[in-house]
Amino acid sequence: GDSVTQMEGPVTLSEEAFLTINCTYTATGYPSLFWYVQYPGEGLQLLLKATKADDKGSNKGFEATYRKETTSFHLEKGSVQVSDSAVYFCALRSQGAQKLVFGQGTRLTINP
Amino acid sequence: KAGVTQTPRYLIKTRGQQVTLSCSPISGHRSVSWYQQTPGQGLQFLFEYFSETQRNKGNFPGRFSGRQFSNSRSEMNVSTLELGDSALYLCASSLGGHYNEQFFGPGTRLTVL
Numbered sequence: 375g376d377s378v379t380q381m382e383g384p385v386t387l388s389e390e391a392f393l394t395i396n397c398t399y400t401a402t403g404y405p406s407l408f409w410y411v412q413y414p415g416e417g418l419q420l421l422l423k424a425t426k427a428d429d430k431g432s433n434k435g436f437e438a439t440y441r442k443e444t445t446s447f448h449l450e451k452g453s454v455q456v457s458d459s460a461v462y463f464c465a466l467r468s469q470g471a472q473k474l475v476f477g478q479g480t481r482l483t484i485n486p
Numbered sequence: 487k488a489g490v491t492q493t494p495r496y497l498i499k500t501r502g503q504q505v506t507l508s509c510s511p512i513s514g515h516r517s518v519s520w521y522q523q524t525p526g527q528g529l530q531f532l533f534e535y536f537s538e539t540q541r542n543k544g545n546f547p548g549r550f551s552g553r554q555f556s557n558s559r560s561e562m563n564v565s566t567l568e569l570g571d572s573a574l575y576l577c578a579s580s581l582g583g584h585y586n587e588q589f590f591g592p593g594t595r596l597t598v599l
Contacts (some may be wrong), residue, residue, distance in 0.1 A: 406585070417490075417576055417590035425585060463529065470584055471521055473542050478531035 376401040380464050380477030387454055388485050395449040395480050397438075397464035405466040407431075407440050407447040408474070412461045420450075421462070456484045488512065490579050490591035498597045504565040507594045511558050511579030517541075518560040519588065520552060523574040534576075535560055536582050564596075572598045 383397040399407065406425045410418040422431030424440035424447065424449045449466060456483050464477040491510045498507050511518050521533040531544040535554035552562040558579075564571055574595050578588040 410590075415592075417592045419589055419590070423587075433532075464522070465529075467584075470544060472517055472534045472536075472580065472582070472584075473531045473544070474521075474578075474588065475527075475531070478528045482576075 376405065376466060376468055376475045378464050378466055378475055380431035380462075383479070384481040386481060386483045386485065389456055390453045391484075393449070393451040393454045393458075393482070395464075395482070396463055397447045397449065397477060399445050399447065399464075399466050401445075401466055401468060401475075403469050404442075405468050407438070408465045408467070409432050409436070409438055409447070409449050410463045410476075411464065412413050412479075414460075415451050418463065423432060454482075458482060461482045490577060490589050492575075492577055492591040492594050494594060495592065495593045497596075499590050500599050501567055501569060502564060503567050505567060505596060506561050506563045507575055507577075508547055509562075509577035509579070509591060509598070510562045511577075512562060512589055513561070515579035515581055515589075517553055517586075517588075518558065519578045519580075519599035520560070520562050521578070522546075523576060523593070524570075524572070529576075531535045532562065545586045567598045569598050572596060 409421040422433045424431040427442035465474045490553045517536045519534040534542045555558045576593045578590045580586040580588045
């Protein structure tokens, strides 16, 4: 079945550092790919998405590119801020379905 | 536009009891999905309802059930609670099409003692 594997956490960085969180997936066909963020005590917020190969999703300085050849959707940000501290989830949604399949989440802490 | 609301936000039950959680989707959204979030298993899909019909179901025992009403509000029920049912239960609503974004509520934190 479909699955998502994320980089193990937790990840701790200093403010203004470069961030990469790796995400790879297994799915049949052409899934849509997502990054969600969860702040303490809250639900999930969609950070960015890509619906087809070579699409780049971007939002709030975060970027991820849908790479079908490597089945990857790595999250990057050039300069992180303390406010980026949260748990990040990579997810996929197969064609024709609403169901999201999530990775295990990566806890990110940014120190000032 | 109001977001997805879930009630109650926190719930404490004992083993063997049953519980009903409620989700009110964003106005106009016809699809509601439920997810269970636990530290050990992560985020797992429970089921999805669209226009009062269950469209998809995850791999959970029959103790977990749900329904959707004509106003798109949804409830999920867990019977004969077990300690392992302690989790954050999230619901998400969308317009229902494949490319429509899902919007998540804040969740209901269920603790089973």
